[in-house]
Amino acid sequence: MKNAFKLLSKLIALCAGIYGLLFLVFYLDLDGKLLFRKVEPMLVKHYDKMERRDPLSMAYDVNG
Amino acid sequence: MKKIDLKKLKQLDVKKLAKDFWQGKPHGERRLGELYEDKTGLYKHREWRGVKDTFYYFNNIWLYNYIMMVGDIMKFGGPVIFAKGLWRYRWMGQTYLPVLHWFDRGLEGLRGEALRASAWHYRAMVCVTINQFMNMFKADANLHGGKHNEAWHHSIAHKETVWGGIFYPWADKFTHIPLEMIPYFVTCHVNNHTVLNYIDAVQSIGLPGDPCPMCQAEAGLFVQDDMPDYAPFVITSNEACDGSVASTAIQDWFMNIPLFAMPQPMQFDDPLVQEHCANEIKECWRFIEEQTGVPFDWEQLKKNLEKQNELQRFEWEKWDVAANTNHYPINGVAQALYRIYQSQYGEHYIWHDTDKRVRKILEKCVEQRIDTFPMTRHRMIAWSCAPLYYSHWCTWAYNCWGLNTIINMDSLMFDMEIRTDNLENTVMDMAKYHEWAPMRRMAVGGMHHIFELWENMEKFHCDMVMMYDQLQCKGMQGVVGLFEDEFRARNIHAIWMPHALPDKRTVSRAEIRRIINDYMTTVMQEEPLDPSLLDFDDSESW
Numbered sequence: 001m002k003n004a005f006k007l008l009s010k011l012i013a014l015c016a017g018i019y020g021l022l023f024l025v026f027y028l029d030l031d032g033k034l035l036f037r038k039v040e041p042m043l044v045k046h047y048d049k050m051e052r053r054d055p056l057s058m059a060y061d062v063n064g
Numbered sequence: 065m066k067k068i069d070l071k072k073l074k075q076l077d078v079k080k081l082a083k084d085f086w087q088g089k090p091h092g093e094r095r096l097g098e099l100y101e102d103k104t105g106l107y108k109h110r111e112w113r114g115v116k117d118t119f120y121y122f123n124n125i126w127l128y129n130y131i132m133m134v135g136d137i138m139k140f141g142g143p144v145i146f147a148k149g150l151w152r153y154r155w156m157g158q159t160y161l162p163v164l165h166w167f168d169r170g171l172e173g174l175r176g177e178a179l180r181a182s183a184w185h186y187r188a189m190v191c192v193t194i195n196q197f198m199n200m201f202k203a204d205a206n207l208h209g210g211k212h213n214e215a216w217h218h219s220i221a222h223k224e225t226v227w228g229g230i231f232y233p234w235a236d237k238f239t240h241i242p243l244e245m246i247p248y249f250v251t252c253h254v255n256n257h258t259v260l261n262y263i264d265a266v267q268s269i270g271l272p273g274d275p276c277p278m279c280q281a282e283a284g285l286f287v288q289d290d291m292p293d294y295a296p297f298v299i300t301s302n303e304a305c306d307g308s309v310a311s312t313a314i315q316d317w318f319m320n321i322p323l324f325a326m327p328q329p330m331q332f333d334d335p336l337v338q339e340h341c342a343n344e345i346k347e348c349w350r351f352i353e354e355q356t357g358v359p360f361d362w363e364q365l366k367k368n369l370e371k372q373n374e375l376q377r378f379e380w381e382k383w384d385v386a387a388n389t390n391h392y393p394i395n396g397v398a399q400a401l402y403r404i405y406q407s408q409y410g411e412h413y414i415w416h417d418t419d420k421r422v423r424k425i426l427e428k429c430v431e432q433r434i435d436t437f438p439m440t441r442h443r444m445i446a447w448s449c450a451p452l453y454y455s456h457w458c459t460w461a462y463n464c465w466g467l468n469t470i471i472n473m474d475s476l477m478f479d480m481e482i483r484t485d486n487l488e489n490t491v492m493d494m495a496k497y498h499e500w501a502p503m504r505r506m507a508v509g510g511m512h513h514i515f516e517l518w519e520n521m522e523k524f525h526c527d528m529v530m531m532y533d534q535l536q537c538k539g540m541q542g543v544v545g546l547f548e549d550e551f552r553a554r555n556i557h558a559i560w561m562p563h564a565l566p567d568k569r570t571v572s573r574a575e576i577r578r579i580i581n582d583y584m585t586t587v588m589q590e591e592p593l594d595p596s597l598l599d600f601d602d603s604e605s606w
Contacts, residue, residue: 029106029107052288
């Protein structure tokens with residue numbers, strides 16, 4: 001019983017910790033800052049150097 | 065180390081501090097402009113709205129929507145195909161990750177029921193957006209080694225200006241997915257950086273810079289090879305104007321699949337034109353039957369139209385509250401985007417879920433006579449086409465000046481129910497509905513309709529007009545002088561807002577704010593509610 005109570009308290013404390021941490025991420029806009037400063041530039045670099053087909057090389061055939 | 069100023073500490077009003085913490089600062093003291101970092105528009109910290117509303121925002125908007133987004137991705141196709149799509153398409157990765165910032169911008173300063181109802185509208189749009197891009201990715205040959213899978217064979221592609229209701233007869237067997245709604249239209253609202261790539265791409269092959277930037281961007285997606293290959297055929301339209309026909313020519317070239325062009329008449333008041341338009345729809349249905357081998361299903365059409373009519377009836381109830389009371393809990397940007405999305409895309413379960421939730425809030429506001437936007441100084445109607453990169457200008461305008469946008473032109477477009485008593489009546493109504501599309505009915509659809517502004521101004525009890533001025537729309541440019549004459553003759557306060565639809569480089573957000581500030585100080589001679597919002601630099605922001 002005691003062990004179960006201990007475990008439950010730890011679980012509640014862990015959940016409260018995670019909740020607090022998430023609130024911090026929310027309140028300080030850390031999600032926005034991470035996406036703006038790290039994720040978006042990284043993705044843009046990737047898209048910029050991607051090899052793409054050249055659609056202009058296709059013939060335009062209206063009856064095709 | 066900084067010394068603590070004891071004098072200042074003594075002057076602190078603890079009672080006031082506690083009240084501000086518990087309830088949030090009153091409107092005039094918020095200084096929302098001080099929350100932004102310079103240029104990026106990121107928040108030094110998100111807004112403290114009092115304990116109740118801050119935790120509502122944290123739990124029921126921020127956390128809830130992150131969780132629901134993951135849930136939607138799992139439900140509509142799973143994380144693997146999502147990751148593949150994200151890695152392959154710029155419009156996906158660059159745009160949709162910062163979606164919670166889109167919520168932040170639109171919902172800034174809101175409290176209580178207005179915060180709740182507006183946020184539910186955003187949630188619905190996110191759900192339908194995820195549903196659409198996941199449907200694209202599941203069927204996309206580019207993500208499946210060039211193979212055309214079952215999903216590809218069961219998808220119908222169409223231009224975003226073709227109303228989704230056209231495809232209701234096949235709703236139980238095929239998925240209709242607009243070509244540009246997700247890769248172009250929604251991106252501009254969420255992250256206005258992305259679309260610039262597509263505009264530049266199409267200009268790089270020789271298109272001059274002055275045609276409609278919407279059509280430029282739609283064509284640019286194809287020039288950049290950034291469109292999924294997700295359907296065996298496509299339905300196109302000339303809506304809103306001939307710019308759309310031009311972009312279709314490029315799409316036809318690059319997609320190289322069977323295409324049915326379904327033009328809609330520009331001047332649609334003539335009854336003979338109605339019949340012509342109805343026949344176009346029937347022709348389109350025959351084309352779909354030929355392509356899919358699946359016959360037209362009247363029961364499916366009827367069922368889905370009746371569901372859509374339910375949405376329309378609730379919209380009318382909402383307009384009634386908006387027009388005649390100060391209890392309407394939906395802010396200008398949520399009203400505009402939800403309505404145009406829902407009425408253009410067509411039937412989806414999430415619209416009904418959302419309307420149920422919003423109905424409860426709406427009824428509570430009316431029953432308890434809640435003044436949802438208590439700092440309203442002017443009731444505005446927004447007319448013509450809005451700047452997509454600054455659709456949340458109305459949130460700013462309310463916070464800064466007390467300008468409350470009650471209704472807008474795009475919301476009022478599809479103002480009708482569709483009869484389902486017999487096929488002939490249904491098709492005639494569908495023709496009318498299709499003709500009443502965004503940018504057509506009241507923008508390029510004839511003089512009578514563009515001037516419906518006056519009766520709507522009266523109906524919604526508005527005392528000011530925000531007149532959008534899409535600088536690259538040749539149709540609307542033609543009536544600027546007529547409007548100016550009418551505004552003068554009718555003694556109406558109207559602010560002209562120039563913009564270039566998705567392209568923030570032509571008229572920046574800061575420039576738009578400056579124009580409104582100038583009008584409010586010089587013509588209206590009013591003081592801002594929140595002076596910190598008058599001038600700030602968000603040039604690099606999403």
